[in-house]
Amino acid sequence: MTTGVLRNPDFLRFLSSHVANELGANISRVALPLVAVLVLHAGPAEVGVLSSLQTAAFLLIGLPTGVWVDRMRKRRVMMVSDLVKFVLLGSIPAAAALDVLTIEMMFAVALLAGVSQVFNDVADQTYLPHLVSTPQLSDGNAKLEVVRSGAFLAGPGVGGALVQLVGAPRTIVATAIGALASVFLLLAIRAPDKPPADAEHGPLLRGIREGLSYVWRDRLLRAFVATSGINNLCVSGVLGLSVLFLAQTVRLSPGAVGVLLMSGGIGGVLGGLTGGWLARKLGSARATWLAILIGAPAGLLLPMTQADWRVVCFAVTSIMISWAATMSNVGQTTYRQTVTPDHLLGRVNASVRFVTWGVMPLGALVGGLVAQQIGVREALWLLMICRVAAFVPLLFSPLPHARDYTDLQAKT
Secondary structure (H helix, E strand, C coil): CCCCHHHCHHHHHHHHHHHHHHHHHHHHHHHHHHHHHHHCCCCHHHHHHHHHHHHHHHHHHHHHHHHHHHCCCHHHHHHHHHHHHHHHHHHHHHHHHCCCCCHHHHHHHHHHHHHHHHHHHHHHHHHHHHCCCHHHHHHHHHHHHHHHHHHHHHHHHHHHHHHHHHCHHHHHHHHHHHHHHHHHHHHCCCCCCCCCCCCCCCCHHHHHHHHHHHHHHCHHHHHHHHHHHHHHHHHHHHHHHHHHHHHHHCCCCHHHHHHHHHHHHHHHHHHHHHHHHHHHHHCHHHHHHHHHHHHHHHHHHHHHCCCCHHHHHHHHHHHHHHHHHHHHHHHHHHHHHHHCCHHHHHHHHHHHHHHHHHCHHHHHHHHHHHHHHHCHHHHHHHHHHHHHHHHHHHHCCCHHHCCCHHHCCCCC
């Protein structure tokens, strides 16, 4: 019998830092493009470049970041990352006030803030086992997912309201303050920031190869990466077409489109709230398997959406996909943290994220090209059918036969 993870004061400080950071980051998803449009009068191409630069760092430095994080103190990495974001984001309203803000400066800020976020994310997933015991990892990851999903749901609305009240440049101040608040909350954690377990600073390429090799050798990690990669490829294509589908094919009002697009955040919050409880009742491995089995066919409802009662098909699909994705994220992260040696965890986390996130820009591109050839609704059918097949690699993994991740041993 384990005590609740929320009884751990250091975990509460860590969780609070996520609240500040994630809310600020999701406010910036609205505020940064609005600064470009309202202040600099940027066009669609420039806004598109700005958005892509915010995530480009995952492809550019995702793999070497894992090696570097394994060689550094994890909490220090997160604090420095947050300080860098505070300076970068704070420079935008300052430059706007001085009338020296340019679109090129915003491009640079978006790219560098994305680089900082890559370091933060890898260190974040590597740090949690330093704060909580192994039986509490699933519950801890579930609580962090509640924060991420809740911020994803609330952030754009808060950002839009702030832009309306104080203007787009001043809204960026809120995101900078969130990063700074995260620094102080991380600083308040009393548990020692452990020195890196990987004391040997060998060649960078060898370190990257070690992370990728570890993922490949472990049957379940390999299956998780394949499943998540296929799923993210398909879902990113669906997300890229969703606004076009709802506005032009289904012909819904902008307000209705906005409400439906927010429904995914509800599923994420539900997944985070139920993830820890289901892991305790069913077992951490079984809870992940259940989420995948339920979430896979739910996507087939989405192409059935029409401008009548069948509009609920989109909402149900969004909620179920987000719920299943959150449950799966909790399970996968818990497994990696359970079986991966501490000195390799940063590299393994970075390798997994590089592959599973790296396919997302490709999915959006493929979805658009397919829709151009066969139609939007037909493209959604094709993407969702392909997504159902994403769980097949897990059928041939140890996951269906295990109750808890602690029952499984990494095969190295």
